Amino acid sequence: MAEIKDPENTIIIELKDGPVTIELLPxxxxxxxxxxxxxxxxxxxxxVVFHRVIDGFMAQTGDVKHGQSDGLNIRMAGTGGSDKPDVKAEFSKLPFDRGTLGAARSANPNSANSQFFITFKEAHFLNGQYTVYGRVISGMEHVDKITRGEPPANPDRMISVKVAADA
Incomplete structure (x- = not known):
């Protein structure tokens, strides 16, 4: 387990294989x-399921509107967000390296909402085009075990997501 320097700006995602600790970048x-x-x-x-998991690239999740449903509705996962307004792009010079938390969005740069992705390896072609807002500081081996597919036949889910200050 990594040392958590700022619990208010750290999230812990519990996966089937163990916890993933992400340092957020406020x-x-x-x-x-x-x-x-x-x-x-x-x-x-x-x-919520990981609805888009591309080997050698990234694992995407966070569709809080459709991602918890079972059966036929799971095919809708990835098409929704939350009931909150979209978030404007916050591009930076930070690179998409292995374990980077990025904001998923549509073609509109200002359409991020609840969905996010974690990169399996560097993806510098995303630099400056998607918002970087965190880095995995421990548990990347658990991210590596997320079931692949678009969507996966039997998708993995985030068991829980908590702010470390509340855990």
């Missing part, structure tokens, strides 16, 4: 950090 992307913490505190991410 100085770089304050609105995105505020949103993920707000939704985590509401329990909105608990039970």
């Amino acid at each position: 100085d770089v992307a304050p609105e995105h950090v505020a949103r993920i913490k707000e939704l985590a505190r509401e329990g909105a991410y608990d039970g």
